[in-house]
Structures are given as C-alpha cells and as structure tokens.
Amino acid sequence: MDATVTKRWLLARLYEPEQTIVDCRFTLGKPEAGRESYEQEHIPGAVYLDLEHDLSSPVGEHGGRHPLPDPQVLAARLAKLGIGNGSRIVAYDDESGMNAARLWWLLRYLGHENVFILEGGFSAWKAEKFPVTDHQPVRVPSTFATNIQPQMLADVGEVRLQKASAASSSASPALPVLIDSRAGERYQGKEETLDKKAGHIPGAVNYFWKNTQNEDGSYKSSEQLEEHFAGLDKDAEIIVYCGSGVTACPNILALEKAGYRKVRLYAGSWSDWISYEENPIATGEE
Incomplete structure (x- = not known):
C-alpha cells in the first residue's frame, strides 16, 4: 500500500479500533498555534503530537533546530496515547504534509511500518464537509516496543x-x-x-x-x-x-x-x- 491515504479512505475507516489518527499541525514561529487549532477542531478521534515537544528533542549546540527525539521518550509518549505495535496510524497536518511526514519517518525509524499520511491535510478534509470535532478522546495506554532501523x-x-x-x-x-x-x-x-x-x-x-x-x-x-x-x-x-x-x-x-x-x-x-x-x-x- 502507498504511504498516503485519501480523505474518503479515512472517512470509511474513521472509527476502526486498531487505528489512531494523529494531528501534527504546527506553525514555525507560532509554537502554540498547532495545539490551539487542534483544541478548536480536529478529525474525530485524533490525538495531537507537537513537532517541537513530541517529535523533536531540546535544541543543543549541535543537532539542528529539530533534533530527533530520544526513541524511548517518543515510544513512551506514543504508548500513553494508546498507540501500540499493532496500531495503524494516519497522520495529518495543514502544512503540505511536512510534519505528518516527520511522524511517518520517525515511526518507521522506530520499526513501525503501519503508518500513513492523509493527502491534502486538515483543510482539505474540512473543505469536503467531512466531520470535525473539538472533543479530545480518552485513550487507553498501550505498549510500544521499538526496533530501531539505523x-x-x-x-x-x-x-x-x-x-x-x-x-x-x-x-x-x-x-x-x-x-x-x-x-x-x-x-x-x-x-x-x-x-x-x-x-x-x-x-x-x-x-x-x-x-x-x-x-x-x-x-x-x-x-x-x-x-x-x-x-x-x-x-x-x-x-x-x-x-x-x-x-x-x-x-x-x-x-x-x-x-x-x-x-x-x-x-x-x-x-x-x-x-x-x-x-x-x-x-x-x-
């Protein structure tokens, strides 16, 4: 299967229990904007992961502006959100997929292949008048074991x-x-x-x-x-x-x-x- 999925593909599988939808919206220079947008409205069932807090580690002298997160720290965060090794993850953002692709790459680096990106992102989903909500789901913690792909x-x-x-x-x-x-x-x-x-x-x-x-x-x-x-x-x-x-x-x-x-x-x-x-x-x- 391709690494991307269409809006209608996701709509047809919106409430499948093995699936976790992840909102990755983030705006450079406005670090709170992504989470605020998520809290205002998002695809039903979606959880939120922040580019700088969750998908990166703190900036140091070297390592760039968005150093890779510690694999075990990220795995613990995923597990807390109910994402386990049997989960199918669909990620989206509103930045042409760049933050969703970061999560896609990171999950594969951790050894998890069952991850996809929603084509068009949140604005395209909303433009189709597909459902959105401000309800934040309660997630049952899971276990996420890493298998690093160096x-x-x-x-x-x-x-x-x-x-x-x-x-x-x-x-x-x-x-x-x-x-x-x-x-x-x-x-x-x-x-x-x-x-x-x-x-x-x-x-x-x-x-x-x-x-x-x-x-x-x-x-x-x-x-x-x-x-x-x-x-x-x-x-x-x-x-x-x-x-x-x-x-x-x-x-x-x-x-x-x-x-x-x-x-x-x-x-x-x-x-x-x-x-x-x-x-x-x-x-x-x-």
Missing part, C-alpha cells in the same frame, strides 16, 4: 566523509548522492530567514520538496516522481537533508514512492551542518 539515518560525520571522498581523486563512483530539499533561493544562498548562515552543503543537488506534490496537496504519481528524480541512479545511496530534518521527510517519501530504496535522512540537516565552524559552505548552483 540504516535510515545519516549523521554529520557520514556527510563529512562523503564530501571528503568526493573531493579525493580516488573517489568511488558509488558515493552517496546528497539532496537538499529546501527552496532554490535558500539552497543557492540568496536568502535565509531561518538559519544563521546561507548556502548549502558542497556537492548537494537541489530537489525542492514541494515539487513532489500536486496543487491539491496530494503526492504526484509514481511515474511523475520517477520523471522528477530522473537524474538520480535508483541503485545509488541517497542522503536527504533540509533546514532542520523536517521537510526532508516528504522528499524521502516521494523518493521511495518513485522506487528508490537506499534513502537516508541527515536529521540535523543544514542547521546542524552550520553549527560546526569548520564545515564548508557552497552557494549558487552545483
């Missing part, structure tokens, strides 16, 4: 090695491809509103994450995405990053939908890379 993750050391090998005359042709998921202006270093330095990791190629979606917020078809990523070798190892490890996740989803299987997330992303003064920075096109 092959899904890349750290700054691996990215440095990749860049060092790429600069070497003896570089292997099988080096990982580094993808920057941010908008072209940020990748090129023409503007930067979120991080202290502008530019990109040297050698990275730019595939803006929103270009994987249609205007209605649904993902493009597998065939369209294959065409979008046509410049990439399907057998290549790919490391994906963005500003803080959030919008890289929808790009990872799109790459997998297009048939790429060796895809990893550089979780700290650009905001982690620039926290090391010795790391080089590139601008312009590659």
